[in-house]
Amino acid sequence: MMNSSPMISQDSILSSASKTSDPSNTSLASKLLARGGVVLSQRKYTLDILSDSGLTDSRPSGFPIEQHHKLALSETPYADPEPYRRLIGRLLYLTVTRPDIQYEVNFLCQFVGNPKQEHVIAAHRVLLYLKRSLGQGLFFPTTNPLSLRAYCDADCGGGCLLTSTTGYIICLGGAAVSWRTKKQQVVARSSAEAEYRAMATTISEIIWLRTLLRDLGVPVPDPTRLYCDNQAALHIANNPVFHERTKHVEMDYHFV
Template sequence: MEQNHKLGESLDQIPTNKERYQKLVGKLIYLSHTRPDIAYAVSVVSQFMHAPSESHMEAVLRILRYLKSAPGKGLIFTKHGHLDVQAYTDADYAGSIVDRRSTSGYFTFVGGNLVTWRSKKQKVVSRSSAEAEYRGMSHGVCELMWLRKLLRDLGCKSKKAMNLYCDNKAAISIAHNPVQHDRTKHVEVDRHFIKEKLDAGIVDFPFVKTEDQLADILTKAVSSRSFHSCLDKLGIRNIYAPT
């Protein structure tokens, strides 16, 4: 996706072939279940299925050109000698120019291997970056709880706290502070849910620097250098690349 893109809807936009657009995006949605590198781009273009324009189609074709340039890219699973569960969560505050909703995303790892990911626009408008990040954290905690239950059903039990890495100190502070503030009343249910898991020692929220935040590529379009750096850390490799 082009960095700092302004994809939206306007009255003077030039319409494109709606049926072709929907078919292409539909196929990309299925592909994004195994290609986390296109998750954000596909989530953006899928928001305009009802009235696509030429600019939206150009964004779709850009995704197709990227896929054609590296057909052998995919997740490589390796043995790391542990089954620790951890996640990275991030949110892009008011990133949508259409309705100013934030986009949140998360990556989850089991045993050092990427297993689930999601990029999705939030259902409500957040009034601050901390609120947007906190809503993203709640989605990440829910995913960690699901993975914890799944691993227990498979006979893999761990008493270690699951780490959820966040690059927003305000959101981490809200998670640890039981006192209700005005800026947290909009996420009161999430606040109690997260605090309960934190007090039980199930999850922990270490701070991670923005440049080390892997979930950044799920919330906005980043530079080519940052994008490929994240892919390396996520374990996404090209099997056809020369060794």
């Protein structure tokens, strides 16, 4: 879900781009003027984290986290939690231009109070995934119409936890402007319910964005399209009648 069209490889456009970032600030972010838009990247900052973690010469990873991990059940003690906490803080800053690691970093944040050895290994795996795509960043096109599109998903009871995780990304004119992953407050009884709750959370963000754009003098006349990959959740949203199987869902979610 997070690997969507708003992201583009910096390496593929370097030949037609000119660097405009201040050299003294390249450790935080770089701005590249590309053909048809602007690219934001944190390549130098990522390289600094890899170097500080001793992973410069390590082999890159194709995925930021194992699919069937059991990190919530890890018990192997880790001597000093401070390096883990610093690493997670730096990874959180990287999500400013790398929404594709938002879910993994958000999950690893749960263990900063008492990290285990497996959590450190998982955080290093995220870094090795970033090493595989150092030049990736956010692309902001200048020619696309200013229409809002949103994509949402839910990890129903993901991992060893009972609560589901909501994830969404919202694009304005083809550029990612808002994204988030967050644990749902209640335990969903089905994947359809988890996805339906994710849709409600995403719509709340859409309403706020449309209001913000209107206040800034940039109204978006067209309706915002919301994409969801769960047919049952879509049927619930499209049918306004009361549903016997969803009557336990809080009323505030039924404005979808």
